[in-house]
Amino acid sequence: MQRNVVLSSYTTFGFGGACKYFFLITNCSDVEDALKIAHKENLPFYVLGGGSSTIVSDQGFSGVILKMANSSFSSKDRGEYVEYLVGAGVSLNDLVLETVDKGLFGLECLTGIPGEVGGGVVQNAGAYGQELKDTVSEVTVYDIKTGKENCLSNSDCGFGYRTSVFKKHQDKIILNVKFKFKKEGVPNIDYQDLNNYFESAVKLTVKDISNAVYAIRKSKSMLYDIEDVDSVGVGSFFTNPVISKNHFRKICDARGLGDIPFWEVSTDTVKLSAGWLIEQAGFSKGYTYKNAGLSSKNALAIVNKNCTCATEVMEFSQMIVGAVQEKFGIVITPEPEFLGF
Numbered sequence: 001m002q003r004n005v006v007l008s009s010y011t012t013f014g015f016g017g018a019c020k021y022f023f024l025i026t027n028c029s030d031v032e033d034a035l036k037i038a039h040k041e042n043l044p045f046y047v048l049g050g051g052s053s054t055i056v057s058d059q060g061f062s063g064v065i066l067k068m069a070n071s072s073f074s075s076k077d078r079g080e081y082v083e084y085l086v087g088a089g090v091s092l093n094d095l096v097l098e099t100v101d102k103g104l105f106g107l108e109c110l111t112g113i114p115g116e117v118g119g120g121v122v123q124n125a126g127a128y129g130q131e132l133k134d135t136v137s138e139v140t141v142y143d144i145k146t147g148k149e150n151c152l153s154n155s156d157c158g159f160g161y162r163t164s165v166f167k168k169h170q171d172k173i174i175l176n177v178k179f180k181f182k183k184e185g186v187p188n189i190d191y192q193d194l195n196n197y198f199e200s201a202v203k204l205t206v207k208d209i210s211n212a213v214y215a216i217r218k219s220k221s222m223l224y225d226i227e228d229v230d231s232v233g234v235g236s237f238f239t240n241p242v243i244s245k246n247h248f249r250k251i252c253d254a255r256g257l258g259d260i261p262f263w264e265v266s267t268d269t270v271k272l273s274a275g276w277l278i279e280q281a282g283f284s285k286g287y288t289y290k291n292a293g294l295s296s297k298n299a300l301a302i303v304n305k306n307c308t309c310a311t312e313v314m315e316f317s318q319m320i321v322g323a324v325q326e327k328f329g330i331v332i333t334p335e336p337e338f339l340g341f
Contacts, residue, residue, distance in 0.1 A: 001034075002023075004019070007048075007051075010067065011051035012050075012051055012052045012114060012224055012232070013233055013234065013310070014304055015308050016055070016056025016058070016340070017057060017058055017060025017061070019060055019063060020063060020064065021065065022067060025047075025067060025173075028175070031142045031175075032147070044061075044062075044063040046065055047066045047068065047173055047174075049068050049088070049089070049116040049122075050115035050119055052114035052119070052224070053115060053337060054336055055313060055314070055337070055339065056339045057310050057341045058309055068119075070087030070088050070118075070175060072087040072090075073086055073087065078180075081182055082099075082102065082181050082183065083178065084178070086179065089118065090116060092110065092119075093110075093113060093114065096110050100206050103207070104206065105185030105187075105206055106130070106134060107130065109128035110125060110126065110127050111211075111217070112214050112217040112218075112222065113235070121166065121177055122166040124159045124160065124162055130188070133157070133159035136177060136178070137153070137154055137180045138154070138177070139151070139166075139174055139177050141173055141175060142173045142175060144172065144173065145171055149175070152172075161239065187209045193216050194212060198212065220297045221297045222235055222298060229303060229304075229305055230298070231295070234301075234335065235335075236298075237301055237334060237335060238334055239332070241274060241330050241331070242265055242272075245270055248270050248272070251328055274300055274324075275299040277327075278299045278300065281324045282323055283299060285298065285299050287299075291305055291308075292316045302317060321334075
């Protein structure tokens with residue numbers, strides 16, 4: 001246990017005040033120690049992974065931080081697939097590159113996504129048509145209600161678009177995640193960026209897809225690099241909104257917009273591009289608000305241009321949400337969590 005740890009160095013945005021207590025978590029015993037303090041002093045607690053989906057307020061967090069540090073990593077060949085058991089504190093990109101190097105299918109499109117495995121599962125991280133839910137088979141958790149370790153199947157996890165049961169109900173702390181990766185598969189390049197990257201889908205390997213995703217993300221400054229101002233943030237700041245087809249038709253009819261990019265999600269719903277909506281609402285790439293702003297390469301990414309103040313990012317995100325709602329009647333939702341606000 002540590003006291004008054006400044007959290008700015010534990011987030012990709014690079015700002016935020018101190019927490020009251022800070023625990024490194026590697027097992028159930030560590031979780032119990034942290035929660036005892038939280039219960040004894042009637043304090044809130046927060047599970048922190050790689051800090052790539054958390055914005056900490058300038059005043060900090062008057063509570064207990066559980067920083068995941070379980071970096072266990074093992075694999076077993078099960079015949080048709082390879083099984084990995086991975087600690088919640090393992091870098092998600094390290095897992096992606098490990099499986100890609102072994103020629104395994106399932107995470108190649110997530111190349112370059114920051115953060116850790118536990119946080120990725122909470123968010124059901126995904127990109128270019130792949131999501132973690134597609135390869136997760138089991139999740140080992142510490143159940144706060146029972147005070148015991150428990151194992152959840154994929155169907156128990158309540159996975160959805162950038163969400164899960166762990167995000168909706170924070171009574172289970174992820175310790176380990178079990179994955180199943182296929183040895184054989186067909187690369188998916190349905191997303192336009194990937195489709196444009198390749199002249200042909202013939203004989204593509206997972207390494208080809210991974211390299212392409214890396215190149216595309218780099219061209220958009222979506223690879224976290226402290227030297228690249230366009231990448232200092234949390235990557236995509238807003239989720240792409242899913243709306244009913246009826247709502248979508250009304251927007252098109254009312255505004256005479258026939259070129260709104262969309263993807264069909266179901267027979268009744270479509271997913272729209274949050275980046276496109278943001279630009280149409282008046283926030284072009286590179287737009288600056290005080291010391292925060294949008295990436296010059298991607299309107300979906302709020303970045304830290306010269307910012308030591310979390311409040312400026314909060315204000316700017318609220319401006320964008322309000323403008324999109326006023327223009328389209330659509331509420332776009334921030335991906336990161338706001339801690340201590």
